[in-house]
Amino acid sequence: MLTHQKLKEGYKENQDMGNYKKSEQTKAIVMETALELFRAEGFAETTMRQIAKKAGIALGTIYIYFKSKEELVLEYYQKVQQELLLQTSVDTQKKPYRLEVGLKDFFYLQFKMLEKDKKFLSALASAAATPDNPVSPFGKESKHIRKLHMEMLKKIVDNSKTKIHPKVQKELPELLWFLQMGLIFFWVHDKSKESVKSIEMTDTTVELIGTFLKIHNKPFASGLRNSLLKIIKNLVSIVDET
Amino acid sequence: MLTHQKLKEGYKENQDMGNYKKSEQTKAIVMETALELFRAEGFAETTMRQIAKKAGIALGTIYIYFKSKEELVLEYYQKVQQELLLQTSVDTQKKPYRLEVGLKDFFYLQFKMLEKDKKFLSALASAAATPDNPVSPFGKESKHIRKLHMEMLKKIVDNSKTKIHPKVQKELPELLWFLQMGLIFFWVHDKSKESVKSIEMTDTTVELIGTFLKIHNKPFASGLRNSLLKIIKNLVSIVDET
DNA sequence: AAATATTTATGAACATGTTCATTTTTACTT
DNA sequence: AAGTAAAAATGAACATGTTCATAAATATTT
Numbered sequence: 195m196l197t198h199q200k201l202k203e204g205y206k207e208n209q210d211m212g213n214y215k216k217s218e219q220t221k222a223i224v225m226e227t228a229l230e231l232f233r234a235e236g237f238a239e240t241t242m243r244q245i246a247k248k249a250g251i252a253l254g255t256i257y258i259y260f261k262s263k264e265e266l267v268l269e270y271y272q273k274v275q276q277e278l279l280l281q282t283s284v285d286t287q288k289k290p291y292r293l294e295v296g297l298k299d300f301f302y303l304q305f306k307m308l309e310k311d312k313k314f315l316s317a318l319a320s321a322a323a324t325p326d327n328p329v330s331p332f333g334k335e336s337k338h339i340r341k342l343h344m345e346m347l348k349k350i351v352d353n354s355k356t357k358i359h360p361k362v363q364k365e366l367p368e369l370l371w372f373l374q375m376g377l378i379f380f381w382v383h384d385k386s387k388e389s390v391k392s393i394e395m396t397d398t399t400v401e402l403i404g405t406f407l408k409i410h411n412k413p414f415a416s417g418l419r420n421s422l423l424k425i426i427k428n429l430v431s432i433v434d435e436t
Numbered sequence: 437m438l439t440h441q442k443l444k445e446g447y448k449e450n451q452d453m454g455n456y457k458k459s460e461q462t463k464a465i466v467m468e469t470a471l472e473l474f475r476a477e478g479f480a481e482t483t484m485r486q487i488a489k490k491a492g493i494a495l496g497t498i499y500i501y502f503k504s505k506e507e508l509v510l511e512y513y514q515k516v517q518q519e520l521l522l523q524t525s526v527d528t529q530k531k532p533y534r535l536e537v538g539l540k541d542f543f544y545l546q547f548k549m550l551e552k553d554k555k556f557l558s559a560l561a562s563a564a565a566t567p568d569n570p571v572s573p574f575g576k577e578s579k580h581i582r583k584l585h586m587e588m589l590k591k592i593v594d595n596s597k598t599k600i601h602p603k604v605q606k607e608l609p610e611l612l613w614f615l616q617m618g619l620i621f622f623w624v625h626d627k628s629k630e631s632v633k634s635i636e637m638t639d640t641t642v643e644l645i646g647t648f649l650k651i652h653n654k655p656f657a658s659g660l661r662n663s664l665l666k667i668i669k670n671l672v673s674i675v676d677e678t
Numbered sequence: 679a680a681a682t683a684t685t686t687a688t689g690a691a692c693a694t695g696t697t698c699a700t701t702t703t704t705a706c707t708t
Numbered sequence: 709a710a711g712t713a714a715a716a717a718t719g720a721a722c723a724t725g726t727t728c729a730t731a732a733a734t735a736t737t738t
Contacts, residue, residue, distance in 0.1 A: 217716065241694060252718045257696065316566055323565035324558055325625045332625060383567045383574060383674050395670045402663035409660075414651060421644035428637045432625050459686065483724060494688045499726065 221259040223249050228266045232314035237267065264329045267317050272339055274307055282346045286353040293356035294404040300350055301374070301396045305381060305389055312382065312389075319382045322375075331375070332433050340433070343371055359411055362419065365426045372429055373399060463501040465491050470508045474556035479509065506571045509559050514581050516549055524588045528595040535598035536646040539612070542592055543638045546616075547623060547631055554624065554631075561624045564617075573617065574675050582675070585613055601653055604661065607668045614671055615641060 227249040231240040242263060246253045260266050282300060291299075308315060321329040328335045347367040351358070358366065377399070381392040406422075409415045469491040473482040484505060488495045502508050524542060533541075550557060563571040570577045589609040593600070600608065619641065623634040648664075651657045 220716080242696085243694075253695095254697080254719065255717050258716070263695065316568075320562055320566040320569075323621070323624075324562040326558075327562075379565065380671075380674060382565075385677070391670060391673065395667070398663055398666045398670060402660065402667065405659040405663055409656060412656070414654070414656065417647035417650070418644065421640055421647055424640045425637070425644065428633065428640060429622075431633065432622060435627070462686080484726085485724075495725095496689065496727080497687055500686070505725065 217259070220251065220255065224251070224256055224259055225266065225270065229270060229311075232267070233311065237263075237314035237317040262329075264317060264321055264327075267314060268321075268329045268336075270311075271315065271318060274311075275339060275342055278304060278307060279342055279346055282349065286349050290355040291353075292404075293351065293354035293358075293407070294400050296350045296354050297370070297400045297403070298396060300346070301377060301400070302393065304374075304378075305392060305396075308381075309389065316382045319379055322379075340371070343374065344368070347371060347374070356407060358407060359419075361423070362407075362410060365423055368430050369422070369426050370403075372426075373403075459501070462493065462497065466493070466498055466501055467508065467512065471512060471553075474509070475553065479505075479556035479559040503570070506559060506563055506569075509556060510563075510571045510578075512553075513557065513560060516553075517581055517584055520546060520549060521584055521588055524591065528591050532597040533595075534646075535593065535596035535600075535649070536642050538592045538596050539642045539645070540638060542588070543616070543619060543642070544635065546620075547634060547638075550623075551631065558624045561621055564621075582613070585616065586610070589613060589616070598649060600649060601661075603665070604649075604652060607665055610672050611664070611668050612645075614668075615645075 224245065228240070228245045231244055231248065242256055243253055246256055249256075260269065281303060285299060285303075286296065318329065318331075321327045322331050324330055325332060327333065330336060331340060344367050347370045351363060351366050351370070377392065377396055380395055381389055384392045384395075386392075406415075406418070410419050466487065470482070470487050473486055473490065484498055485495055488498055491498075502511065523545060527541060527545075528538070560571065560573075563569045564573050566572055567574060569575065572578060573582060586609050589612045593605060593608050593612070619634065619638055622637055623631055626634045626637075628634075648657075648660070652661050
């Protein structure tokens with residue numbers, strides 16, 4: 195009786211569920227099957243019935259583990275980002291680096307990890323644009339993953355040997371987060387071979403940031419600097435209050 | 437026989453259809469009804485069946501005039517942009533203006549015209565993010581409206597009294613187009629009263645551009661300038677080849 | 679005016695994401 | 709081991725965007 199009670203409470207307390215083997219296994223199978231199909235056919239082209247059939251389960255079962263079709267993609271994306279975080283932690287521990295280099299490496303790595311899934315990740319891009327969609331990276335449901343990103347970017351900035359004005363350094367990760375959103379958006383649309391265009395774009399934007407940081411303390415750049423800081427504040431306010 | 441032949445060909449040649457009164461009328465009714473419902477209930481909440489019922493027609497009839505639910509929104513959006521173009525032509529004819537002022541007015545006007553439809557215009561924002569969606573402003577199906585925008589922005593830039601390096605002046609409208617996309621995206625997500633945040637954001641970004649233009653010919657700004665030009669080229673290449 | 683062709687309209691049928699009442703399986707208690 | 713409670717699974721039913729074969733209305737030709 196008591197044991198039972200405890201277990202039940204445990205369920206409600208820790209979100210992650212899955213204390214039972216069976217369910218975890220089923221969930222994993224659904225996920226794997228879905229990814230296979232998404233990769234082979236695309237997101238829109240894959241039906242939930244197909245997934246269920248191939249996974250050898252009933253249609254409704256999928257919905258026990260995933261709130262929607264989109265959430266299948268989101269959860270996978272989060273998993274990849276988790277790996278990215280780990281990798282980044284390792285990288286920033288290595289020998290001193292210029293911020294530009296650190297950022298490029300970070301973005302490149304991300305592209306590389308997502309490359310094979312580009313096709314269906316556009317489903318997320320679409321969701322991103324709809325504010326009220328629970329899957330949107332701007333919404334409150336994605337706060338967790340946003341924090342994750344911010345953490346990574348802050349680490350990259352703080353651990354670089356590039357000297358930055360404290361005020362700017364504090365806001366930079368936010369700016370970079372939006373930059374990253376933009377780059378991913380660009381990348382999703384990018385049909386060039388092996389996403390070379392996105393790589394190029396990354397180089398150029400990172401260079402722009404580098405150039406800016408080089409001059410951002412000079413008197414003549416105060417206007418630019420202040421405008422930029424304001425813009426960042428505005429951007430953040432939208433994401434934070436949604 | 438000859439007349440008939442001509443008419444038939446005429447149909448194929450000019451896209452705009454609707455040489456017949458009845459059809460034009462029906463189309464207009466569908467459009468109006470749809471907008472009413474979208475405004476009252478929202479885009480996702482309104483069903484095609486509701487529209488048909490309220491318009492007093494059959495469900496299938498809507499699809500004679502609009503390829504999809506989203507296209508209802510797109511066509512309306514295009515109509516508004518048409519008006520905007522007219523208004524802008526008038527504005528740029530007026531007394532000399534600083535580019536910043538011209539841009540702000542342009543963006544403000546746009547917000548104002550779209551304000552009452554913000555709720556359902558997010559449907560377009562969502563479509564925008566999906567490259568293969570025929571309704572996306574980045575896709576080839578929207579070339580027309582993109583050109584329209586570019587035209588407006590070029591007019592605003594060229595007619596302003598602000599002096600700009602020719603190389604920059606040529607690329608500036610492209611940059612501004614992307615800025616506009618960004619601002620509209622921001623605006624769609626913006627839940628502040630009367631979209632004051634978007635106005636603020638507009639001010640700040642336009643100011644940034646102004647500040648940049650003030651220094652963009654100075655030797656120390658050549659790095660920034662070149663990076664920016666490259667970024668624009670990259671952005672454009674994505675849109676143009678899709 | 680009759681015949682024909684074209685345009686416009688219809689609504690049942692379809693596809694697919696999602697929900698939910700019901701059943702089966704699993705875990706726990708006595 | 710039997711009984712019970714919880715978890716997991718099921719698939720029919722639902723909602724809704726879209727299609728399509730068919731019919732009605734309209735315009736054109738003879």
